Amino acid sequence: MVKENHKQTSKSKDFPEDVARWRILLKTIQAAFPSPWKEEGDDQIFEQTFLNAVGQLNQMKHPRMYQEQKAWQGYLGDPALPDYSCCKNVKFEEQMQSLPEVITELVGFFNGMPNWNHPQTMCNVVPPSNTASIIGSTLAQIFSPNILEGEYSWNIAKTEIESGAMLAQMIGWDPHKAGGIYTFGGTGCYFYGLKLALTTVFGKDSRFKGIREDGQILVSREGHFIKETCSDWSGLGMNNVREIPVDEHNRMDINALKKVMADCKKEGKPIVMIVCTMGTTDAFAIDQIAEVRKLIDKYKNSKRYPKPLLYADAVIGWSWLAFRSYDFEKNSLQFSKKALEVLKYNYEQIKPLHHADALGVDFHKTGWAPYNCSFFITRDYDTFSELLSRPSPAYLQDRTPYNPFKFTFETSRTGSYAMSGWATLRLFGHEGYQVLLGRIIEVGIFFRDLLHKDKNLVCVNPDNHGFVTLFRVYPKHIDAEKQYEQDLNDPRCQDELRAYNLLQQRVANKLFAMLRDPEQKVPGWENPPYTSFTSGYRPPEYAPEETDSRNLIYALKAFPMSPNSNEISMQIVRNYVLKARDIVIAELMQEYTPEDEILASKETDSGSGMRTADNWFGDNQDIPLKYLVPSKDADLSIEEMVKNNPFCSHLSDGQVRQLLAESNAKSIEAGEVICAEGEKADKVYLIVNGKVKVYKTDSKGHETGLAIIEKGNLFGEMALFDKGIRSASVMSIEPCQLYIFRGDIFLELVLG
Numbered sequence: 246m247v248k249e250n251h252k253q254t255s256k257s258k259d260f261p262e263d264v265a266r267w268r269i270l271l272k273t274i275q276a277a278f279p280s281p282w283k284e285e286g287d288d289q290i291f292e293q294t295f296l297n298a299v300g301q302l303n304q305m306k307h308p309r310m311y312q313e314q315k316a317w318q319g320y321l322g323d324p325a326l327p328d329y330s331c332c333k334n335v336k337f338e339e340q341m342q343s344l345p346e347v348i349t350e351l352v353g354f355f356n357g358m359p360n361w362n363h364p365q366t367m368c369n370v371v372p373p374s375n376t377a378s379i380i381g382s383t384l385a386q387i388f389s390p391n392i393l394e395g396e397y398s399w400n401i402a403k404t405e406i407e408s409g410a411m412l413a414q415m416i417g418w419d420p421h422k423a424g425g426i427y428t429f430g431g432t433g434c435y436f437y438g439l440k441l442a443l444t445t446v447f448g449k450d451s452r453f454k455g456i457r458e459d460g461q462i463l464v465s466r467e468g469h470f471i472k473e474t475c476s477d478w479s480g481l482g483m484n485n486v487r488e489i490p491v492d493e494h495n496r497m498d499i500n501a502l503k504k505v506m507a508d509c510k511k512e513g514k515p516i517v518m519i520v521c522t523m524g525t526t527d528a529f530a531i532d533q534i535a536e537v538r539k540l541i542d543k544y545k546n547s548k549r550y551p552k553p554l555l556y557a558d559a560v561i562g563w564s565w566l567a568f569r570s571y572d573f574e575k576n577s578l579q580f581s582k583k584a585l586e587v588l589k590y591n592y593e594q595i596k597p598l599h600h601a602d603a604l605g606v607d608f609h610k611t612g613w614a615p616y617n618c619s620f621f622i623t624r625d626y627d628t629f630s631e632l633l634s635r636p637s638p639a640y641l642q643d644r645t646p647y648n649p650f651k652f653t654f655e656t657s658r659t660g661s662y663a664m665s666g667w668a669t670l671r672l673f674g675h676e677g678y679q680v681l682l683g684r685i686i687e688v689g690i691f692f693r694d695l696l697h698k699d700k701n702l703v704c705v706n707p708d709n710h711g712f713v714t715l716f717r718v719y720p721k722h723i724d725a726e727k728q729y730e731q732d733l734n735d736p737r738c739q740d741e742l743r744a745y746n747l748l749q750q751r752v753a754n755k756l757f758a759m760l761r762d763p764e765q766k767v768p769g770w771e772n773p774p775y776t777s778f779t780s781g782y783r784p785p786e787y788a789p790e791e792t793d794s795r796n797l798i799y800a801l802k803a804f805p806m807s808p809n810s811n812e813i814s815m816q817i818v819r820n821y822v823l824k825a826r827d828i829v830i831a832e833l834m835q836e837y838t839p840e841d842e843i844l845a846s847k848e849t850d851s852g853s854g855m856r857t858a859d860n861w862f863g864d865n866q867d868i869p870l871k872y873l874v875p876s877k878d879a880d881l882s883i884e885e886m887v888k889n890n891p892f893c894s895h896l897s898d899g900q901v902r903q904l905l906a907e908s909n910a911k912s913i914e915a916g917e918v919i920c921a922e923g924e925k926a927d928k929v930y931l932i933v934n935g936k937v938k939v940y941k942t943d944s945k946g947h948e949t950g951l952a953i954i955e956k957g958n959l960f961g962e963m964a965l966f967d968k969g970i971r972s973a974s975v976m977s978i979e980p981c982q983l984y985i986f987r988g989d990i991f992l993e994l995v996l997g
């Protein structure tokens with residue numbers, strides 16, 4: 246291709262024959278950049294190329310394999326899972342590739358990627374990006390305002406300053422005093438928080454001499470694992486993180502915090518930072534920051550060090566601040582009564598965020614902006630910048646009054662973060678966020694109602710209304726709410742908890758396989774939602790410190806982050822979950838493994854390397870059948886009893902009704918012979934109540950017991966398939982209620 250270009254250009258009248266080849270190639274290279282100045286036609290090449298790439302990407306929303314269900318699947322292009330086996334064989338080519346070819350290849354990398362905008366894509370707090378933010382971020386890439394400061398990109402820098410002002414207003418801080426910087430994710434924000442904390446407590450000098458004290462970080466057990474990343478990377482050390490237990494609302498236990506603060510004092514260890522987690526993905530844990538502030542205000546750090554910094558990890562929860570201006574009485578957006586209560590509650594939890602000294606905001610999570618785009622903000626920007634300023638001038642020069650390069654961790658800093666964050670704040674304003682968040686709550690409430698109405702489904706996070714609904718599905722004969730209550734609270738039922746945990750995992754895998762594996766597409770059920778799964782939502786009530794992952798509560802998860810997810814999306818989730826459950830149980834019954842083998846089996850190692858669609862969420866393990874199909878003792882309807890027998894489980898409800906309509910019900914006393922050895926076998930019996938014994942009698946009249954058959958079971962059917970003559974006798978050993986079927990009708994229906 247490049248050679249062709251070469252040929253074409255070398256023939257061009259612009260280039261005489263004796264022009265050096267590099268000059269000719271340079272022409273191709275120049276054409277691979279946006280035009281340097283406005284000339285009719287040149288700018289349009291870039292614009293068209295860009296549009297064309299976006300067009301190619303959009304085409305991938307129409308999967309090739311299922312043309313008839315255009316634009317419905319929640320992923321782009323082919324469903325294929327990753328295969329990295331050939332990546333190391335890629336060649337760094339000798340010659341240039343053509344631009345269109347490279348673009349087509351680039352677009353190809355999006356194959357299989359979830360389409361986050363799709364209403365059925367609900368697998369995490371990963372929002373689709375709004376158009377203003379995509380464009381903001383992309384425009385910044387076109388002119389690449391590297392180093393977000395005054396030297397090169399002074400107007401782009403305004404988006405950072407203005408974002409700080411808008412966020413300060415949301416928080417309730419003075420925008421003239423507060424401010425911050427865009428950085429690399431919630432982790433970057435935490436890292437800035439820790440650096441500020443260390444410098445506040447140990448003084449500026451510590452930046453030269455190093456940290457010589459075991460400064461302590463106090464953070465809730467529910468806090469994100471970046472507590473370890475940041476303490477590790479800062480050199481403070483992970484052992485200096487003290488995890489505080491949580492209360493029943495997953496909030497840091499204030500009494501426990503008090504005690505740890507007192508312990509630190511006794512041990513002579515200064516606390517550098519207390520972190521309040523303001524929203525987590527699953528539990529939506531929100532710490533009581535006002536209480537923590539009071540404790541800090543009263544606290545005297547050991548060795549007379551200054552007070553610890555109060556950092557709020559608000560990357561998930563921050564956007565609820567948009568309800569600051571909402572009049573919940575007037576309810577101008579007309580949210581439903583139930584939703585309004587939740588919205589108000591969530592806002593009230595987040596509102597005291599202003600007590601923090603500094604906090605982190607993720608636009609790429611609950612801001613509906615592209616990855617990654619985070620803002621670290623502190624209430625006292627001048628102190629922050631002064632404390633962290635470089636000791637000697639950087640090689641960059643102050644050309645404007647705005648020079649964050651003097652204290653940022655990053656040297657190069659993209660303008661994309663700031664442009665997309667700013668665009669998002671401008672686009673949505675308070676009301677946009679109110680609608681986006683309100684919609685999640687409305688849809689979530691609708692889903693929870695659906696779960697509640699279904700006997701086999703139960704919501705496991707009914708008390709928290711964040712971005713996700715966690716739920717469990719149980720077999721058809723199980724009342725999900727009762728069973729979950731038991732799974733959660735009864736230590737004697739740990740085997741059941743484990744069995745139903747494995748069922749959740751298998752259902753999650755099945756949904757994923759139905760979505761991703763063309764061979765596992767179920768006719769009529771080709772478009773499953775992309776939901777998620779956790780194998781560690783919470784410990785059971787009776788073992789709060791449980792560490793064996795098999796005994797934690799597993800759950801399916803649905804995050805309707807897309808603004809397109811609505812009530813219908815949630816109905817689809819429910820239906821697919823039930824369908825996947827049915828398929829899983831049917832498969833398990835076919836692959837039946839004796840239960841003692843299952844119970845003896847150890848937890849299997851998920852192994853290394855790539856997962857397949859079959860075990861995306863963890864290895865599928867066998868589950869004892871007794872947990873999946875009704876026990877014979879269960880209080881079943883007659884119809885269910887019939888269907889619960891292996892001969893009859895395939896019968897339709899209509900066929901079962903027909904069978905029952907043709908039967909006789911009979912009550913008998915204990916000790917009655919129901920059928921005798923040697924007789925013609927022309928009836929089949931269902932024990933609705935009571936017990937019978939099956940026995941043979943020899944020529945001397947000695948009896949040999951063969952079996953006891955209990956309520957819910959059929960007997961007599963074997964003789965129909967065999968010789969038509971009873972090979973044993975059956976006698977009631979308790980008063981019995983029987984349903985007696987005519988053998989010919991029974992056979993006809995069973996054999997189809």
Ligand SMILES: Cc1ncc(COP(=O)(O)O)c(C=O)c1O
Nearest residue numbers: 430431432469524525526558560
């Ligand atoms: C509560 C919380 N804090 C921090 C982080 C880390 O943020 P980021 O991924 O933007 O670095 C996450 C999630 O990933 C989180 O859920």
